[in-house]
Amino acid sequence: MIPSRFSRRALVASAAALAIAPAWAQPAQPAYPAKPIRLVIGYAPGGSVDMVGRVIADILTKHLDATVVVENQAGAAGVVAAQRVVSSKPDGYTLLAGSSNELAGTKAVNTAQKYDPSKDLTPIGLAALAPNMWVAGAHVPVKNLEEFIALVKKNPGKYSYGSPGIGSTPHFSAELIKKLAGLYITHVPYRGSAAMTTDLGGGNVDFAIISPLAAGPxxxxxRLKALGVTTASRLPNFKDVPALGEHPALKGYSLAGWFAFAAPKGLPPEIQAKLQAALRAGLADPAIRQRLEASGAIPAKGDEDLAQLIRTDMDKYADLAAYAKIVE
Known part of the structure; x- marks a missing residue:
């Protein structure tokens, strides 16, 4: 049978409709998150970054109704994990729970680091600040900042300070003390804080910057004496310990570490907004804030500009790395 002209027109129209259907009739994408979220932490279990990272995981679990799988991948002060996230698909299913080390500091000293935190990651939000404390061993004859500065100026090169590693936030924090006050103190890097704190208590190193939580006992x-805290103001739990910036020789001093989380570059804005809303909701929860405080951190408000913080601290660390000639 030969089709009529009307039938031929109908067939052509139907074929055309089928040809263009995929352009407008794609199935709707499932709402995010539609599968488990992988949260990568660049440090071993049990440390401060891991503790805060697991708080973030619990926030996402509750406020996104998501399954969150925490994966610890230690190495190079968090850089190994960060590079893994940078290289992942920007779909919101691989996120980084990190610190100011790999999100700002290490770029200034690690020549092998391939990523730029300010360009190759999508910042989600700041979770907490990590205050540190400048302490002296019991064997050092000082009781306050005034005596510390006077002693070291009188004996350049005689005294030492420990840090948990080259390019770590405590390392930079101590170098800022040296730069502002014009001091010469020998740096002794350790592989983490535990051995450093033991040596400090035993008199094998003279000063260090450590967390108040670790310093407490x-x-x-x-066995230790608190001389000052690295935050711009005093800490609520250590009101008798001055901020370093209170001393005229250290005016303007402020260099705290911090904890945050981020995603690969190119994350869709709607997923970024959803993650940020979950973080804000979590940080408004008194139970979450109590958990962060118990780990020695100061909970963030949830509205801080993480992208600006990364850029600002990268500049600070680059300046200090040049001053101290730090290269890893």
Whole structure:
């Protein structure tokens, strides 16, 4: 049978409709998240970054109704994990829970680092600040910042300070003390804080910057003396310990570490907004804030500009790396 002209027109129209259907009739994408989220932490379990990272995981679990799988991948002060996330698909299913080390500091000293935190990651939000404390061993004859500065200026090169590693936030924090006050103190890098704190308490190193949580027991038994905190103001739990910037020789001092989370570059804005909303909701929860405080951190408000913080601290660290000639 030969089709009529009307039938031929109908067939052509139907074929055309089928040809263009995929352009407008694609099935709707499932709402995010539609599968488990992988949260990568660049440090071993049990440390401060891991503790805060697991708080972030719980926030996402609750406020996104998501399954969150935490994966610890330690190496190079968080750089190995960060590089893994940078190289992942920007779909919101691979995220980084990190610190100011790999999200700002290490770029200034690690020549092998391939990624730029300010360009190759999508910042989600700041979770907490990580205050540190400048302490002296019990064997050092100082009781306050005034005596510390006077002693070291009188004895350049005689005293030492420990840090948990080259390019770590405590390392930079101590170098800023040296730069502002014009001091010469020998740096002794360690592989982490545990051995450093032991040596400090035993008199094998003279000063260090460590977290108040780690310093607490040693302050109570008299093996360490607190001289100042690295935040711009005093800490609520250590009101008798001055901020370093209170001393005229250290005016303007402020260099705290921090914890945050990020995604690969190119994350869709709607997923970024959803993750940020979940973080804000979590940080408004008193139970979450209490958990962060118990780990020695200061909970963020949830509205901080993480992208600006990364850029600002990268500049600070680059300046200090040049001053101290730090290269890893």
């Amino acid at each position: 040693f302050l109570q038994n008299g």
